[in-house]
Every structure is written in C-alpha cells, then in structure tokens.
Amino acid sequence: MAENIIVIDEGTTSTRTMLFAADGEPLGSAQREFQQHYPGAGLVEHDAAEIWEATLACTRAMIKKAGGAEHVAAIGITNQRETVVFWDRTTGEPLAPAIVWQDRRTAADCAALKDAGHEETVQATTGLLLDPYFSGSKIGWALRNWPQLREAGERLAVGTIESYLIFRLTGGVHVSDATNASRTLLMNINGAGGWDAGLCDLLGVPMTLLPEITGCTTSVGSTDPDLFGSAIPICGMAGDQQAATIGQACLAPGQTKATFGTGAFILSASGTVRPRSANRLLATVLVQEGDARSYALEGSVFVAGSLIKWLRDGLGLLANAGESEGLARSVADNGGVYLVPALTGLGAPHWRPDVLAAISGLSFATSKAHVARAALEAQAYQAHDLKSAFAADGVDWADLRIDGGMAANDWMAQDLADMLNLTVERPDFVESTALGAAMLAATGAGLYPDLASAAKTMRGTATRFTPALDADKRKTRLAGWQSALANVLS
Template identity: 90%
Template structure:
C-alpha cells in the first residue's frame, strides 16, 4: 500500500530527501552537500547538474528505505526560493550556472529601476521590493549577458529550483507553484493567476520562457518510471519559507514562524486578504489550494546560519557549528562586542544590498567566545528589528515558532525569547520545511481532505522558551546594537 511521503528539500548548501509516514513521523533522511561558487565578490552560483545528481541519489536512497516506489503515495518538493536555473528543454541539461538568491550582481540594475520611479508599481503588483534578492532581475541580467541563453532560442527554459527538478523528474513538465512564483517580481500576487506582462517587460523576461503557475497541492505530473521503478505523483510544492510556515501549522491570521537556516525568514499568516506593508516588509503567497490563495507578511534576513559557517570555514574560529553554543555560554556577557552580519548586504527592514558586515567593540579583553556570542546575539537583534516593523504594519507577534538547523541551539532560542520578550516555541522535530512539504503532498495525494487537517495531524511536540531577562539589560543590549547598526547604515 502506498502510504509514505517522499520530500525533496533543496537547500542553499545541500540537497536532502526525507521519508515521512502519513502521520508526519520522520522515517529517514539522505543528504548531500553541493559546492558554492563565488566567481567574484557579490556573485553566488550553483551547478544545477550537480544538484540534480545529488537529488536523484538521495531520493533513490529514501525510496529504498520506504521499501520501494510502490510504498510511496506522493513526492513533495520544497526549495531555496529565488535561485534561478536556465536549461535546455530538449535535454534538461543546464545551459548556464544557477544564480543563487544571495547573489547581488543586479544591485545596480535594481537601483536604476528605483531611481526611475518603478518601485511603487512593482510593490503594488508583486508585494515585493526592487532588490537583487528576487528572481526576476537575475533572469533579465542573464538573458542580456550570457550569449548561450540567447543562442538557445526556443530550447531555453527558465525557472526556480523546484521548476527545474519537476522538469527533470517528469521528463518535461514545466511548472512552478504560486509560492515560488510570488518571489520572482514577475507575478501579480492578487487578481490574475498568471505572469504579469508589465513586470516581465520591465525586467526583460519573456513570459514564453517561464513555467505555468499551479497550486501547492496540485498533482503536476508523475516521475519518469525508469527513475524509481514506478511513476510516482508529484503533488506538493512550496518555497522553503512557506513550507516551514505550513509545517509549523501557522495557517491562521497572525500566527508567526521564524526559520533560522542559511538566512532567517519570518512569516506571519494573513489569511485570504493580501497584506500591505508601509515598513518595507514583503507580501507573499503563503499557500494556494486549488485556486484559493492565502497570504503572509514576510521579513527576510540574508545571513543567519551562514554566519556561523563563515566563522567556521572562513575565519577558522570554530571547529564545528555546534561549538558556538558552548562558547556563547562561556562568556558572562558580550563584552561590548557586536557583529552586524551584512555579508550579503542587509535585508528587511533596511534593504541595503551595498551594506558591509562589521565587527565592533573589540579590545584585548575580547576572545573568540565574545565573537561567537555576538554572532548568535545578532540573530535576536535582527529579529527584534523585524518585530518592530511587523508591529508598525499592525501585526504584533503574540509568540514565535522557530525552526531550521540553527534553531537547535538552545542558547540562541533562549536569547530570542529574552530579547523579543515573548515565548518562543520550537518543535522537537526542527525540520519544519520538509514537514510542511510532506503536509502539502499528503493533502495532494488525498491522505487528508484539507491542508489544515494535515497540519493538525502531522505536527509533533514542542519545547517552549520563556523570557528571563530584565528590561534594563535588554534595552542596554539593544542600544549597543543600534549604535553598531547605525555605523553600517551610514
């Protein structure tokens, strides 16, 4: 009997496939890291062929774990959202490097469009701001600058990671789901359900290159039988941050989650009404079931777990990412050290792609424990900045549900509770992104009648962290952060 769910979870630094039971119990996981390419400062690329090879290997391992393809009811896919792939429709092979969401090569293009006065129209239609973070400007840049894409003519297909994977898995179905489409700058998020001609023209992206936009629980196709021994339906797709919000069962208006992975992304559900921000937050599609869309307000921070990875791999200050928690606990306080992690610019609510990271307050009394603690403290400070912006837009958090690999750090989870002055709730199974994709796939496969039913049945137990820092100490730390941030923004 086909009762298990396979989830392909395409992150920024690794590919993972997970196996779930119908009740949300995780049954297995296979993971492979892939290379990050930095051809020049501000440029970040992936090899989509390497991602495909890793995906195929991990998925086959989990199908074997399930007992064969006959035991798998559906495949769900969740992915790094704004990363763009360019491939050949005939062969499925990439025609150029994938441009990663962290890439800043279109900063000057976005600045020029802002200066020309286009941002209010772009925000009104797409819910987004003109920033190189989003897919559309990356697509337009590549079409202008990479001759092999122009030379491909009608053979060229363009899409985000999940779109590319579906194409390869099905042997030619070119689709994207509404959550990923809403991150491109090319889709009007309310009203018509297709690509917006005016936005496509503005960014120089012909709509003929783009995939069809579908719902998140729609059966978009089946896998090529030879890949896994049987055709398996693909019927659950969402961008990673929307999937994590679903995995945390944040479906009702006002429920809020924060995922601390490579970056940090906070989404607050807003129901069927599209939100509008006056504080440089983003409106995005949370989920689409059939033709019905629900929305979320989002704040995006570009650097979170990648900061710890940089301390480990780039500076050699840490032997492992897990060492950061012990170092933070070993310091009585931050010693006046603040780290503003603008290694890829600053995201919400500042949106400064030109900003550079800064480590301040150092003295001979400072040690690597203070630097590690400053890196973890920066997550709470950035979350506090976003909480203020959400509140100014009329969405004040009652509590916060956290997930992602970095959320496993108990010291950081408690620091979030202390600095935000609210209860922080963490699921015992912190991989909410994969779980949310499993909920979507289970709904699409008919194992649950509605997504809300899947979320209620499949979400597991949680741990709560409550505030334990007095207001005076909290304000003193925030004052230090504001001073360090002001130097970066000046």
C-alpha cells in the same frame, strides 16, 4: 497501499530527501552537500547538474528505505526560493550556472529601476521590493550577459529550483507553484493573477521562457518510471519558507514562524487578504490550494546560519557549528562586541544591498567566545528589528515558532525569547520545512481532505522558551546594537 511521503528539500548548501509516514512521523533522511561558487564579489552560483545528481541519489536512497516506489503515495518538493536555473528543454541539462538568491550582481539594475520610479508599481503588483534578492532581475541580467542563453532560442527554459527538478523528474513538465512564482518580481499576486506582462517587459524576461503557475497541492505529473522503478505522483510544492510556515501549522492570521537556516525568514499568516506594508516588509503567497490563495507578511534576513559557517570556514574560529553554543555560554556577556552580519548586504526592514558587515567593540580582552556570542546575539537583534516593523504594520507577534538548523541551539532560542520578550516555541522535530512539504503532498495525494487537517495531525510536540532577561539589560543590549547598526548604515 502506498502509505509514505517522500520530500525533496533543496537547501542553499545541501540536498536532502526525507521519508515520512502519513501521520508525519519521520522515517529516514539522506543528505548531500553541494558546492557554492563565488566567482566574484557579491556573486553566488550553483551547478544545477550537481544539484540534480545529488537529488537523484538521495531520493533513490529513501525510496529504497520505503521498500520501493509502490510504497510511496506522493513526492513533495520544497526549495531555496529565488535561485534561478537555465536549462535546455530538449535534454534537461543546465545551460549556465544557477544564480543563487544571495547573489547581488543586479544591485545596480534594481537601483536604477527604483530611481526611475518603478518600485511603487512593483510593490503593488508583486508584494515585493526592487532588490537583487528576487529572481526576475537575475533572469534579465543572464539573458543580456550570457550569449549561450540567447543562442538556445526556443530550447531555453527558465525556472526556480522546484521548477527545474519537476522538469527533470517528469521528463518535461514545466511548472512552478504559486509560492515560488510569487518570489520572482514577475507575478501579480493579487486575486487570480499570474505572470505580469508589464513586469516581464520591465525586467527583460520573455514570458515564453517561464513555467505555468500551479497550486501547491496540485498533482503536476508523475516521475519518469525509469528513475525509481515505477511512477510516483508529484503533488506538493512550496518555497522553503512557506513550507516551514505550513509545517509549523501557522495558517491562521497572525500566527508567526521564523526559520533560521542560511538566512532568517519570518512569516506571519494573513489569510485570504493580501497584506500591504508601509515598513518595507514583503507580501507573499503563503499557499495556494486549488485556486484559493492565502497570504503572509514576510521579513527576510540574508545572513543567519551562513554567519556561523563563515566563522567556521572563513575565519577558522569554530571547529564546528555546534561549538558556537558552548562558546556563547562560556562568557558572561558579549564583552561589548557587536557583529552586524551584512556579508551580503542587509535585508528587511533596511534593504541595503550596498552595506558591508562590521564587528565593533574589539579590544585585547576580546576572545573568540565573544565573537561567537556576538554572532548568535545578532540573530535576536535582527528579529527584534523585524518585530518592530511587523507591529508598525499592524501585525504584532503573540509568540514565535522557530525552526531550521540554527534553532537547535538552545542558547540562541533562549536569547530570542529574552530579547523579543515573548515565548518562543521550537518543535521537537525541527525540520518544519520538510514537514510542511509532506503536509502539502499528503493533501495533494488525498490522504487528508485539506491542508488544515494535515497540519493538525502531522505536527508534533514542541519545547517552549520563556523570557528571563532583566528589562534594563535588554534595553542596554539593544542600544548597543542600534549604535553598531547605525554605523553600518551611515
């Protein structure tokens, strides 16, 4: 009997494939980094062919560890969501660079559409705001500016990362799950809505280029037998933040998770009722089982772990990312230093793609430890801003479940609890994104009757961090952050 689950977890800087037992126990992992390309200010691209080769190698390693394809019940896929790929339907080869979710090249286009009065309709239809973060404006820009895409004609296919990988794995199935489709600015998320003709026209995206929208536990096909020795069903797909929310078992209304990866993404489940925000938060599809959709309210922060990576690679202040925790502990406080990490603009609740990052409060007494601490503190400050926005929309957090690479930092986890003044829970297995995709695949493969049952069985134990900061110190620190933030936004 096929007793294992393979999960392909496509991040922003690396590809990873994980092997899970049916009960959620992690059995192995293979990972490869791939290059981010920065051809100009605000431009971020990937080579989709490099991603495919890395995916193939990592997946083959985990199938071998499982004992062969016959021991794998299903494949699940989770991915960086708004990154868009352009490829040839006949060969599967990319026709242009993939435009990454961090890319800001369409900021002027989005601003023009907003100035023309389109944002209210966009938000009502998609749950999103007019921002270059989302896929739709990227597709429209590429079609206008890259002639090879127009020249491809009917050979051109477009999709987010999971769509591209499914196409390559199956040898031609062109689909996108509802969570990823809901991040494009092109999908009507209300009721049983699909691609919206009006929005496609607005952003200059022919609907014929787009994949079929499917459920998250739907069997979309099987892998080409030549890839792994025999065919394996693909039946679990979700964008990385939705997958992490599922992996944290945040399925009931009000349950909240925060993933601290390249960016930081906080989602609160809202059940079958689509949330509506008056505070520039996002409504998104959390999961679709069959034809039944449930939703979440989301706040997206563009820079989290990438800030620590920048301190390491860009400024040379850190030898490795883990050093940030020791540096933060080595000083009594931040020394008056605040870092507003707007390296690719600011996301929710500000949505200011035009602003730049800033470090304030520097003096000759400032050390790299103060800067490292300020970078970690910025995560709690940004989370605090989002908590206030969620509460104003009627969705306050009783506690917070965190995951992602940065969540392994005990100092940061405690600082979140202190600044938010609530209990923070971190699963002992922090890779909730991959675990959520495993839950979806296990449900799609029939190993569990529904997603709630899979989540109940497969989620493991957790560590809790409780608030321990004096209220006056919390107030003083937040006042310093608000001052630094105001200078950036002015």
